[in-house]
Amino acid sequence: MGKIVAVTGNEACAQALKQINPDVCAAYPITPATDLMQRFSGFVNDGKVDTELVLVESEHSAMSACIGAAAAGGRVATATSSQGLALMWEMLYIAAGTRLPIVMPLVNRALSAPLNIHGDHSDGMGARDTGWIQFYSENAQEAYDNTIQAFRVAEHLDIRLPVIVCMDGFIVSHSIERVEYIDDADVKKFVGKFVAVNPLLDIDNPKSYGPLILTDLYHEYKRAQHEVMTRVPKVVLEVAAEFEKMTGRRYGLFETYRLEDAEMAVVVMSSAAGTTKDIIDQYRDRGVKIGLLKPRMFRPFPFAEIANALKHVKAIAVLDRADSFGGMGPLYSEIAGAVMQMDTKPAMINKIFGLGGRDYLPDQAEHVIDELITLAKTGKVQAVKEYIGVRE
Amino acid sequence: MSKKYWETLPQGSVVLEAGSSAKFKTGGWRSMRPKWIEENCIQCMFCWMYCPDMSVKVTAEGKRAEFDYDYCKGCGICALECPGKKGNKAIVMEEEGK
Ligand code: SF4
Ligand code: SF4
Numbered sequence: 431m432g433k434i435v436a437v438t439g440n441e442a443c444a445q446a447l448k449q450i451n452p453d454v455c456a457a458y459p460i461t462p463a464t465d466l467m468q469r470f471s472g473f474v475n476d477g478k479v480d481t482e483l484v485l486v487e488s489e490h491s492a493m494s495a496c497i498g499a500a501a502a503g504g505r506v507a508t509a510t511s512s513q514g515l516a517l518m519w520e521m522l523y524i525a526a527g528t529r530l531p532i533v534m535p536l537v538n539r540a541l542s543a544p545l546n547i548h549g550d551h552s553d554g555m556g557a558r559d560t561g562w563i564q565f566y567s568e569n570a571q572e573a574y575d576n577t578i579q580a581f582r583v584a585e586h587l588d589i590r591l592p593v594i595v596c597m598d599g600f601i602v603s604h605s606i607e608r609v610e611y612i613d614d615a616d617v618k619k620f621v622g623k624f625v626a627v628n629p630l631l632d633i634d635n636p637k638s639y640g641p642l643i644l645t646d647l648y649h650e651y652k653r654a655q656h657e658v659m660t661r662v663p664k665v666v667l668e669v670a671a672e673f674e675k676m677t678g679r680r681y682g683l684f685e686t687y688r689l690e691d692a693e694m695a696v697v698v699m700s701s702a703a704g705t706t707k708d709i710i711d712q713y714r715d716r717g718v719k720i721g722l723l724k725p726r727m728f729r730p731f732p733f734a735e736i737a738n739a740l741k742h743v744k745a746i747a748v749l750d751r752a753d754s755f756g757g758m759g760p761l762y763s764e765i766a767g768a769v770m771q772m773d774t775k776p777a778m779i780n781k782i783f784g785l786g787g788r789d790y791l792p793d794q795a796e797h798v799i800d801e802l803i804t805l806a807k808t809g810k811v812q813a814v815k816e817y818i819g820v821r822e
Numbered sequence: 823m824s825k826k827y828w829e830t831l832p833q834g835s836v837v838l839e840a841g842s843s844a845k846f847k848t849g850g851w852r853s854m855r856p857k858w859i860e861e862n863c864i865q866c867m868f869c870w871m872y873c874p875d876m877s878v879k880v881t882a883e884g885k886r887a888e889f890d891y892d893y894c895k896g897c898g899i900c901a902l903e904c905p906g907k908k909g910n911k912a913i914v915m916e917e918e919g920k
Contacts, residue, residue, distance in 0.1 A: 529834030590833060628836045636840035643835055650828035651835055657828075 432612045432677070439567075439602035442574035442609045443509070443535045443595070444469035448479055449617035450581055452533075453504035453624070456484035456495035460514035461547045462599040463537040467509050489514040493521035500530035501639045503629025505581070507532065511599060512539035515553045519560070525592045526561025527655065528639060529627075531584035532592040534562075535577055538700070538751075539599040540786040548787020549599030551699070551752040554728070555760040561655060563593040563662055564729040566699040568685075570607040573597040575679060576726075578612070581621050582669040588661050590627060598701040598751075600787060612677060620676055659730040666727055683732040685724045686739055688714060692721030694802040695740055697765050698749040699725050702783070702790045706749075709795035720799055725761070737768040745777045745806040747798045751784045758815055777805050780815040794819045848875070852896035854915045856889055862912035869900035869913060 437445070444466050447455070455474075457467045474483045484499075486492045492508055500506045510518065515536060525532055538554055540546040554564060563583060567573040573595065580593040597603055612620075628637055643651060663683055670681040687707050689695060696706050703724040713720050723739060725731070740746060746769070750759025758766070762780035769775055781798055784790045797818060805811065832838055865886055870878040877894035879887035901913040 527834065528836070627833065628838065635838075638837040638843075639834075641835055641837050647831070650831060653828045654831055 432610050434610050436606050437609050438604050438606055439570040439573045439597045440466040442570045443577050446574050446577035447507055448473045449614050450621050451479045452481050452507040454482045454499035454506045456486055456492045457508045458486055458489045458492045460511045462603045463509045463511040489517040493518040496532050497525050500532050502631045503626035505624040509535040511537045512553045522557055522560040529590040531590050533580045533584055534594050536594045536596045537599045537603045538596050546786040549601050550785045554596050555752040563591055565595050567597045568700055568703050570609045579669050579673055583666055586665045589665055601701045662730050663732055683727045683735055687722040689721030693719040694745045694806050695721050695723055695743045696747050697723045706795045709792050713799055731764045733768040737771045741772055743776050745802045747779050747802050749781045749783055753782050777809050777811055781818045783818050788819055847892045849892045849894055853918050854896040855918045856901055856913050857916050859912050862907045862910045864907055868903045872899050872903045
């Protein structure tokens with residue numbers, strides 16, 4: 431049986447990393463992830479973990495060192511936010527293309543300019559095409575649980591891909607919540623021994639990482655990388671089932687809330703899902719058939735499963751905590767792609783909310799649901815994409 | 823079911839065979855060709871030291887031998903560094919195919 435504690439999201443993630451005890455961790459501080467790595471470096475300093483902590487001069491170097499350590503054959507972790515992730519950009523593709531199972535908590539934060547340290551999903555969405563698996567967490571418990579599960583998914587021999595575990599900056603990373611910790615021994619057993627694949631440090635079998643591959647084979651390597659992504663959902667579900675056996679906490683590719691008999695759905699990720707569920711309860715009390723779908727795994731995106739879960743609704747509002755300027759919100763694009771496979775297509779709207787840490791308040795959820803009620807009746811979309819919670 | 827070609831590729835494009843770059847002959851990239859003029863050569867081995875592609879061969883006795891044109895990319899570093907004899911270069915660059 432685990433221990434119930436009152437901790438922040440950062441504290442919970444640092445605890446997960448401590449329990450996992452990676453071989454190498456290369457990191458560079460950035461708000462709001464600083465506190466996570468600071469806590470972890472405390473564990474290193476106090477001899478609570480055996481991890482070799484590599485303090486580097488930038489996030490580009492942090493990810494480079496992680497790639498080197500993972501290729502050498504170690505279990506590797508780091509953490510970052512916002513500009514830090516942006517600075518890692520080219521190395522993110524290399525980590526994924528080289529199939530290195532690095533785990534990285536990403537404390538979601540807005541991107542400059544203007545400079546802002548608060549939470550939104552611009553950083554994670556910017557990395558959506560890098561080939562990393564991405565999980566989004568609603569609260570500190572999920573961030574902790576997802577971090578532990580991420581190692582199993584990343585290191586699975588059918589997968590070997592890096593994983594990003596997101597939580598909302600400040601809203602989750604710096605808020606104290608009730609979290610159930612798993613016993614050290616159970617985490618250790620669950621995560622298991624690290625199995626190195628083609629480690630560079632196996633000097634009896636020399637090998638090279640990062641070759642030049644031109645028109646003759648590059649396309650085939652990307653085809654293989656795509657194939658690996660298709661294997662991820664099955665592994666994620668297997669790991670989640672084992673995790674549920676250990677903790678009683680259930681995880682899927684996404685979570686649904688009062689969606690089974692709903693006529694309308696709100697799709698939203700991370701902490702905003704919690705607020706939305708409360709408002710859904712209020713509307714349900716008044717007989718409004720509204721439900722919620724909260725994607726947990728954004729990459730690979732579970733198109734078929736999500737389409738199936740939404741197949742009976744007449745209207746969907748997708749709430750994006752990031753914008754693709756000049757395009758639709760990134761989550762909206764994915765949901766639209768999923769819905770395209772359905773026989774009868776629901777009416778869909780896209781709301782951009784909460785950028786730069788703007789609070790997502792109950793009245794914004796109410797505004798969205800009111801619009802959905804009209805939309806479900808008329809089927810007529812007034813504005814496909816709209817900002818909400820804007821000072822006017 | 824037999825595997826498709828792309829399914830047989832090593833994971834993460836790791837090269838599992840040591841020294842396999844010897845199979846990748848890069849000499850075809852060359853547009854300028856170094857020419858060794860043996861009578862001007864003082865056996866200083868600067869060319870051997872400076873060549874980024876190990877394309878200056880050495881004999882069993884440790885003497886300067888011919889270029890290895892399978893890998894020489896024609897960068898011209900050897901020609902630039904070559905002191906030659908009495909101001910006469912022992913390496914000159916010539917246009918490839920002339
Ligand atoms: S031209 Fe360049 S590659 Fe060719 S032998 Fe000289 S130094 Fe080496
Ligand atoms: S650098 Fe010139 S002189 Fe020296 S060994 Fe090479 S060819 Fe001969």
